[in-house]
Amino acid sequence: MKTTQIGNAWKGAERCENCAIRHLVLFSDLQKSDFDQIHQPIDDISYKPGSIVYGQSDHMEFVYTIRSGLVKLVQYLPDGNLRIVRILGQGELLGIESLNTQVAEHKAITLDPVQLCRIPHSVITLLQQNSPGIHNALIARWQKMLNMADLWITQLSTGKIRTRVSRLLLLLSKNSLDDTFYMPTREDIGNILGITTESASKVTAEFKRNGWLKLLENNHAQVDENKLEI
Amino acid sequence: MKTTQIGNAWKGAERCENCAIRHLVLFSDLQKSDFDQIHQPIDDISYKPGSIVYGQSDHMEFVYTIRSGLVKLVQYLPDGNLRIVRILGQGELLGIESLNTQVAEHKAITLDPVQLCRIPHSVITLLQQNSPGIHNALIARWQKMLNMADLWITQLSTGKIRTRVSRLLLLLSKNSLDDTFYMPTREDIGNILGITTESASKVTAEFKRNGWLKLLENNHAQVDENKLEI
DNA sequence: CGCGCAATTGAGTTATATCAAATACGGTGG
DNA sequence: CCACCGTATTTGATATAACTCAATTGCGCG
Known part of the structure; x- marks a missing residue:
């Protein structure tokens, strides 16, 4: 199922600094010195359409930035029914909730060919301690997710x-x-x-x-x- | 409409430190020294049922902690229809999105008798710079809101x-x-x-x-x- | 070219909305 | 304390929307 092709894995974050879409991702506000703190590998992973990035209730040690493609977040009801609660695209963060709880709230499935950067929790934790800029980037993603959730309720779950x-x-x-x-x-x-x-x-x-x-x-x-x- | 009875207004946050529900609110992790930074008044306000705390698209200079009671968050559709997207209770934060955008995403209306603490944005901003503990408290509230939004989608907008x-x-x-x-x-x-x-x-x-x-x-x-x- | 899955279509059933009327309830003033 | 009024709730009859089930068509891929 999870047919991932691990692409360019590398130590640390040398390439994050020069990432083509850095302005869109979590690390946009970081300085050169911030990147020097990162010593865990941040992998760049490709997924085929329909791949499961992680499952609901999975124990998580990573978050994922979407470099390209679309990912659906699915949640299951007790009766086995399911609902897609969000669709995330470029620059958005998968598994953000696991930073606090270590557990995924959703199942994440790719819709089309997707490229993700897999970031260890420990990298985020480290940056949170030493690089205040990361906070705003995280908050911005929380906010965007919540706005999208509200839109889902008002626009997509209401009316004919x-x-x-x-x-x-x-x-x-x-x-x-x-x-x-x-x-x-x-x-x-x-x-x-x-x-x-x-x-x-x-x-x-x-x-x-x-x-x-x-x-x-x-x-x-x-x-x-x-x-x-x- | 907004029949607020301004209760105990006071300078700074002397009483926040000894607040009976401090363990439930945003300031739970703060130390004594953190409270000394707060010089803007944090007012304690009572609302009758049905009061409008703020309107959708209002310019916001405060966030509100719920001391007691319930508040509904309402969002209007372009066609005039509306949907209640959340109900918030004790310890939760109203207007959290306005910390970044200065604008309220929802209309907030009290359901029963409600007591709120009105916290100036500037207090939060100050604490964010000097008191790292506040970040986790904010993130926890974002997360709880998002979980509630997802629940609204999956449980309350799906099925018969x-x-x-x-x-x-x-x-x-x-x-x-x-x-x-x-x-x-x-x-x-x-x-x-x-x-x-x-x-x-x-x-x-x-x-x-x-x-x-x-x-x-x-x-x-x-x-x-x-x-x-x- | 054919296979398998996705999408479409239709008929019949059920769920929900709509519209209108009756009843219950809470608060106010006498 | 009671009667009254305005509002919220309940109820019913009917219309409409959506679901269900089954069959058919279309399409991508090997």
């Missing part, structure tokens, strides 16, 4: 199905760099919105017939932002 | 109405100190679960008929935890 699918597609579209975006499977759409796969399919098929939604290759899609109802 | 009402009542019951709990209005239950007031009423009325839910005076209630389906 057609409205909610619209909101989801618009959200995916806006968060994308170009005018196309990753189109989740109908099953995932169902688990994001708390509806059945069939209902998700009926609405997306209708949007396609109306020409408001166009499916492209590679699980991507494009929407007409003016036609979709909010 | 009867199940969701059950989960809500059980949740309220478990979070209560004694075996009774604050019973929200049917309208609030609707806005918590994303259902209509009538549906909320029909289910709660049914629970009452079955003897699984007993209404007490003072908007309190009691449930038979074994009978309510999860």
Whole structure:
């Protein structure tokens, strides 16, 4: 299942300092001297779509920065049902909650090809003691996660199905760099919105017939932002 | 509306140090010397039920610790609809997001008689610079909020109405100190679960008929935890 | 080219919303 | 203390939305 290809592992964080997306990640505020403190290896790992990064209730010794790709966070209900509670993208942090509890609150599954940096908890702990800048970066991620959770409640769990699918597609579209975006499977759409796969399919098929939604290759899609109802 | 009775205002934080619920609040880890840094007044304010502590998008210069009572956080949708995204109780922090953005993400309304400590942002900022212990306290609150948000998504926005009402009542019951709990209005239950007031009423009325839910005076209630389906 | 999974579609059922009316309740003033 | 008023809650009948189940089609991959 977890078909990870361990790429460039290296000691310490020499390359973090020159990382192409450093401005987007946790270490954006750090100084040269801060990086010198880091002696544990920070690995750069590639995942195929559908890989499990970690499971709910897993004991965690790492957090993960998303370099590229999308990851869904899934939570299971006592009755076996599940709900996708967030989708995280570039620059966001996986397993942030485990920094305090050592335990993962969610199952994290990649949606498309994903590259992650795996950061040992001990690195974060060390930086927290010596590099005050890290605090704001962590808080910012907590805040973004909470905003997204609230959005999930108000926009994606409220109202008629057609409205909610619209909101989801618009959200995916806006968060994308170009005018196309990753189109989740109908099953995932169902688990994001708390509806059945069939209902998700009926609405997306209708949007396609109306020409408001166009499916492209590679699980991507494009929407007409003016036609979709909010 | 906002009928606040400003109670004991005082300079600095002499009384914070000896606060009866200090172990529950943001300042639990602070030392004597930390309190000496605080020179802005931290006011203790009482609110009647239904008072607006602050509005969505308000410019914020304070955060609020809940000394007692319950506060609902409400968010409005573009179409005027609303959803209650959280209910906060003793020891929790209102307006935590405004520490970074200066703007409130929610409207905060008291459910029952509430006592809050109003803490200027500047106090938190100061402590963040000089008293590292405050960071963990803040992170812990972010984490608790996020856990609650996820619970709202998975437990309270997923499944049939009867199940969701059950989960809500059980949740309220478990979070209560004694075996009774604050019973929200049917309208609030609707806005918590994303259902209509009538549906909320029909289910709660049914629970009452079955003897699984007993209404007490003072908007309190009691449930038979074994009978309510999860 | 065919296989297997994902997506779509349709018919029938069930759950929930809607609309309207009746009842219960709490607080206020006499 | 009681009657009254306004609001919250309950209830019922009906309309609509969503789910369920089953069958079919479409699509990517070997």
